[in-house]
Amino acid sequence: MKTLLMSRWLRGVGVAAVLVLAGFLGIVTRVLASEGLVEHGRYVFYAAGCVSCHTSDQLMAGGRSLVTPFGTFYPPNVTPHKEYGIGAWNEEEFVRALREGVNPQGEHYYPAFPYTSYTRMTRQDMQALYAYLLTLPASSRERRPHDVQWPFSLRSMIPQWKSGRFTPGAYHADPEKSAQWNRGAYLANALGHCSECHTPRDFLGAPRRDRYLAGTCTGPDDRVVPNITADRKTGIGNWTYEQLLTFLRTGKKPDGVFTSSLMAEVLGTSCMRLNEYDLHSLAIYLQSVPQIHNDLDTLCTPYDDSFIYE
Numbered sequence: 001m002k003t004l005l006m007s008r009w010l011r012g013v014g015v016a017a018v019l020v021l022a023g024f025l026g027i028v029t030r031v032l033a034s035e036g037l038v039e040h041g042r043y044v045f046y047a048a049g050c051v052s053c054h055t056s057d058q059l060m061a062g063g064r065s066l067v068t069p070f071g072t073f074y075p076p077n078v079t080p081h082k083e084y085g086i087g088a089w090n091e092e093e094f095v096r097a098l099r100e101g102v103n104p105q106g107e108h109y110y111p112a113f114p115y116t117s118y119t120r121m122t123r124q125d126m127q128a129l130y131a132y133l134l135t136l137p138a139s140s141r142e143r144r145p146h147d148v149q150w151p152f153s154l155r156s157m158i159p160q161w162k163s164g165r166f167t168p169g170a171y172h173a174d175p176e177k178s179a180q181w182n183r184g185a186y187l188a189n190a191l192g193h194c195s196e197c198h199t200p201r202d203f204l205g206a207p208r209r210d211r212y213l214a215g216t217c218t219g220p221d222d223r224v225v226p227n228i229t230a231d232r233k234t235g236i237g238n239w240t241y242e243q244l245l246t247f248l249r250t251g252k253k254p255d256g257v258f259t260s261s262l263m264a265e266v267l268g269t270s271c272m273r274l275n276e277y278d279l280h281s282l283a284i285y286l287q288s289v290p291q292i293h294n295d296l297d298t299l300c301t302p303y304d305d306s307f308i309y310e
């Protein structure tokens with residue numbers, strides 16, 4: 001009798017222990033999975049260059065300006081602050097902002113926020129990005145209204161702009177091309193980072209697809225941003241694959257001079273954080289970009305800015 005009771009008791013303890021262990025393992029798996037998600041989100045965050053526009057003193061807290069020929073945008077605080085950031089949003093609202101370029105109230109964003117590129121991100125990358133953003137310290141910096149000239153100041157113009165130029169949806173791989181080329185295209189187009197500066201913008205601040213990576217005289221800080229298409233005379237068509245890789249890894253150009261200013265920052269916050277596979281993917285893709293002849297040395301003279309509106 002005693003042994004029977006004892007064995008029942010032991011069995012009870014055994015079952016309880018198994019249950020506790022299972023619960024514990026469940027929590028551990030969930031924590032690990034969410035850590036994995038946050039880690040992945042951090043990678044996407046840097047590859048997509050979110051830092052550059054939204055960060056002055058504190059990650060993603062805003063405070064920078066984006067000067068364009070028709071006015072100045074102030075990219076807002078997107079830290080997890082409930083009132084001044086995106087802390088009150090849910091994941092679906094965040095995905096919609098990147099995918100469709102609308103806020104939770106249904107208002108349209110200016111394409112100066114490059115959702116025209118980010119719309120091509122996979123849902124998994126957007127979710128990971130959201131999980132990562134929620135781990136950043138919250139900031140109470142208030143948003144600053146954009147200082148854009150009329151009629152561009154009217155948000156009601158944006159849907160009309162979008163209807164002709166913007167098709168939301170994730171990147172579709174080109175089955176004719178290699179997996180690595182497609183990864184490079186994804187990095188360059190969905191995460192969209194290179195195009196933000198190297199492609200001239202149209203009147204609402206969106207990159208002009210027909211001048212993709214062809215450079216501009218009026219980049220951020222009113223700087224000349226070079227043509228990086230494969231055009232041999234005015235682009236980087238005469239760089240070898242190895243020279244391009246070296247540049248992405250170190251900032252050293254084929255002539256031995258190191259790149260300066262904005263590009264050095266991009267390399268530090270973005271390219272140098274890419275893994276080897278992604279660096280190669282980007283280089284392979286960049287070398288395949290259609291050549292565009294755009295001679296900025298001649299165009300970018302101080303008083304001739306007519307080409308901006310061409």
Ligand code: HEC
Pocket residue numbers: 045048049050051052053054066073074075076077078085086097103108109110111112113114118129196
């Ligand atoms: C080229 C500059 C630029 C880059 C890069 C950029 N943003 Fe923005 N972002 C903006 C601007 C400008 C706005 C404001 C748009 C508007 O008011 O219509 C904005 C708005 C937003 C908003 C909406 C906030 C709100 O309160 O409605 C979110 C969310 C956001 N950005 C997240 C991101 C993320 C995530 C990344 C990286 C994947 C990123 N941004 C990269 C310029 C940028």
Ligand code: HEC
Pocket residue numbers: 049052193194195196197198219220223224225226227228235236247253258259260261262263266270271286
């Ligand atoms: C924030 C703006 C910005 C972004 C984003 C950016 N660049 Fe640049 N890039 C510049 C500027 C400005 C220069 C010129 C720097 C100089 O004069 O040293 C430059 C120079 C270069 C050059 C050297 C070209 C030459 O002829 O000297 C290459 C190559 C290049 N960028 C590639 C890229 C790639 C690839 C990406 C995306 C991963 C990228 N850039 C993203 C601003 C940017």
